[in-house]
Amino acid sequence: MSTESVIPYDLVATKMNYWYNCIKNNRSAAAEKAKAEVEQEIKVMEENQDALVYFSLLEFRHQLMLEELYPGSEIKIDKHYKKLKEAKGSQDLYGMLEYYYQFFMGMYHFRQKELVLSLNYYRKAELEIEAIEGDNTEKAEFYFKMAEVYYHMKQTYFSMNYAKRAYAIYKEEPTYGNRRVHCQFVIAGNCLDNMHIEEALKHAKQALEDAEKFGENYLIRKALFNIGVCYTNLEEFDKSSEFYLKSLDILEPKNDEFTARALYLLAYTKARQNDLRSSKKFYEKSLKLAQQNNIAETLATLKIVKGIYLDSDLDLVREAFEFFEEKKLYPDMEWYGVCIGDTLTEQGEIRGANEFYRKAIEARKQIRRGDFLNEI
The missing domain is CATH 1.25.40.10 (Tetratricopeptide repeat domain)
Incomplete structure (x- = not known):
């Protein structure tokens, strides 16, 4: 390979950062395009082990996004999990790379419903979060994932604290509207767990209103479902059935x-x-x-x-x-x-x-x- 054709690793890393932003926003088409470009450029990139590890981490995070958006499809997340574990091996990671490794592993185990293991990885990631200097949206992403796992463990006050911290950051970021909706979902769920059902219903309806503005089917479907859950808790079963059926009317994404x-x-x-x-x-x-x-x-x-x-x-x-x-x-x-x-x-x-x-x-x-x- 001639030196003229070699691409500096920092330029490829910049494109990888853009790819990661697409992933965090669940912009699957843009993420796929960015991924394809990075895959081509990394073949002619100057040698840099950290950039290669970052690529492996984002490749894994990309698959987590696809599995979240299209569960039950032919995405073999376990294969990518094993590949990442092998890529890391006994290699020591530091700072940002260590943070991403622990964070993404926590997300994987959360998807597997292994909540304790997921939280353990998140806790290790939290020790490295200060390595993400000046990137508040990444901190918001971490806070949201912590809120999510604590919600599923019914640790309501921990969950609500992290959800509100995430929401406060996302509120200042107009391109992260979908994440604001997700925060509303978690806040509504915590209200339900505290038996504040009317408050939960208010947040669930606000989430539906916001989701309809963004026009994302998977968010609208989940918001309708969550309103149904609120009405189930209120024992208003006719209304809950109505919203469950409405959620089922949205067939795509499968x-x-x-x-x-x-x-x-x-x-x-x-x-x-x-x-x-x-x-x-x-x-x-x-x-x-x-x-x-x-x-x-x-x-x-x-x-x-x-x-x-x-x-x-x-x-x-x-x-x-x-x-x-x-x-x-x-x-x-x-x-x-x-x-x-x-x-x-x-x-x-x-x-x-x-x-x-x-x-x-x-x-x-x-x-x-x-x-x-x-x-x-």
Whole structure:
């Protein structure tokens, strides 16, 4: 290779920074174009190991974006995960590269629903975040991901704190409107967990209004779904069904995981209304999708609908709770434990009701102790 044809690594790094900004904004078409350009330029780039590591990290982050936007597609994220682990090997990374490695690994394990492992990586990334000098949007991205994982662990105050910090930064960045919507989703979810349901509904409706301005189907669909969840918590089941069905009307981008969950909640909602015929119809549709795509969490929750409402088989429900416990999904154990206890009480099954109330109490103890947050 002649020296005249060699591209300075810092010019390629600048293009990689643009690529990363496209990824963070979920601009998949622009990200694909930038990725293709970087792939060509890196072949004739002057040798620089840090730039090559940065490329490997962004390649992995690119796949995480695609999996988030198009779950259930032919994207083989595990292959890219192994490739990145091999690329790092025993190499020591410092500063920004160490931050990105820990951060992206946390995102990967979050997608795998390995929340404890995800948080462990995020905590390590937080130790390096000061290496991201002068880039507030990157800090906002990190704060949002922390808010997200703490929300799923039902560590409400931690989650709300990080979500508000992220939102305050995104509010000053007009090109990050989609991230403002995501922050609204997390804030609404935390309000639900604190039983501030009307406040949650307000944030969910604001998220829908903002999502419609941006015209992003996947955001509109999720916002409609979240409004449905709020109405489910208010036990306004006709309204919740209306919003779940509206969310299912948005077919693109394809997301079988989302569809299976929305169909499950329709099955649950209809069962709560004692419309068992409709419940069974939605149950069967959800089950088919969940089995085809091996969606473990939805398969577990479907056992609750079948075991409580369709077949009266508490052993199925116990299997679902074994899954929750194995995956340390204590928030799900608590919520479903109370709902099932209430339903069994209404059915006169006092012994069964007490069993699941106890499971809910034990889950609440685990959440309050936060033991599962400290498993390093």
